[in-house]
Amino acid sequence: MSASFSLHLVGSSRRLQQYMNQLPTAVFLVNQEGRIVEVNEQLLRVTGYSRDQLVNQPFQTILPFDGSVVQMYEEHLQKEEQLDVHAEVEWRDRQGKCGRTPAMIWVQQAEQPLYLIHLFQLSKEMDYALSQRLLAKLTHDTSLGLFVLDDQARIVEASQAACKLLGKDRLQVINTHIDHVFAGIPEQHRLIKKELLEGVKLHNTATSWTNDNQRYELIVDANTLQDDSGKTVGAFVLFKDITNLRSYEQKLERNERLAMIGQIAAGTAHEIRNPLTSIKGFLQMFLKSFTETGMDREKSYTEIMLTEINRINSLVSEFLLLSKPRNVQYSMVDLNTVFAEILPIVESQALLYGIEVKFTSNGKLPMVVGDTELLKQVFINICKNGIEAMGEQGTLHISHHIDQNEDKVSIDIRDTGPGIPLYIIDKIFDPFFTTKEEGTGLGLSVCQKIIHDIGGQIRVSSKGYGTTFHIMLPYL
Ligand SMILES: Nc1ncnc2c1ncn2[C@@H]1O[C@H](COP(=O)(O)OP(=O)(O)OP(=O)(O)O)[C@@H](O)[C@H]1O
């Protein structure tokens, strides 16, 4: 090939490739020396070769002909003149498998002729089965959400996972207009928007979607589909469901935050507690002498100071509890005894607010493994929250049941308070989250730590009116 021709070819090779790829048949271009100059996608699909494996190779790689390309061309022409139809050629694929197919050889008459060889019947249809199979796989893949839209915004294909996202059956979705599928949902909140057909591309776009039952966190890719002339004929949308990943991330984030708070707390709690102990000691001495000398005013001030010191002390204890896996002495705990001991405390507190406490026991509570004092602290904290939430009147119900599914005993503490608004419910277990002027926001985070440490769970349900905390513990 002369230098000028090869330059010319290089310059136009992209257009040539585009042209060849649009052809429905397998096509390749051969030069005078019999070397392959260019191939199209269809040829690669039917032969199994990559482009690099073919370009610059002798044309015999595909057509096992004994002779030059010129000879082949002339023989082919002769046959065609006799037959009046496209003559057949022998061809072979990468595995060496041979077959025969009608072919057309077209020559570009130039200083350096080029032979364009069409292999009919090795058309897109041949490998259609394979792409069909891929589509079938994609549409049945459990985790990949795929929608294909036509230019009228009808869903022509939807994978099983995609239909699950919609909360619908495939039959309800296929060939249905998106306006119909998302009837009643404003355009901006739809999972699939019409603007996709106008060329709005999405790449790794994070979004969330809630159908009637469930909320999904998704990563979305979307683009238009064009026909051979470049006209938009549809669009596709691909979803990856990352809901689990997201909640895992949130958990991780929370644990990191807890660990950080823990480090700070562990570092400062002891430093606070030591001076407190000596202040407390001296105050007790003052109290004694004020009592003896009848200095009542000073005595009452000292008593207040001591109460305040005790408050700081219990706060510091909570800090220490959050900060490190304390050397807790686990033993068998009888929950019946725990409740027998805490009920009077809860009742006396409730009485102050005019609140009724109802303890419903359907049979004996089982034994659990844990730390008695810490478990008492959990139940008292949660009851205290309930009482504080109800304010002037209400009922605090305490009951229990065995959760067969989870294999746990569940202690349920229900109040008739205003409930917990949805927008804060995710935060109530966070250390320092409080909506109370006097609150520290440590109550529930300490409870959660104590319960998690013994393999239990705390769940909260609050639907508009009233709140229930379920403390679930593995039992013996
Ligand atoms: N039964 C409940 N009803 C309504 N809101 C509640 C209930 N229990 C907890 N909350 C909410 O959760 C928040 C966090 O509770 P938590 O016990 O951790 O801290 P706190 O009660 O605010 O402070 P502290 O326990 O230190 O007094 C509360 O401030 C309140 O907004």
Ligand SMILES: [Mg+2]
């Ligand atoms: Mg509290």
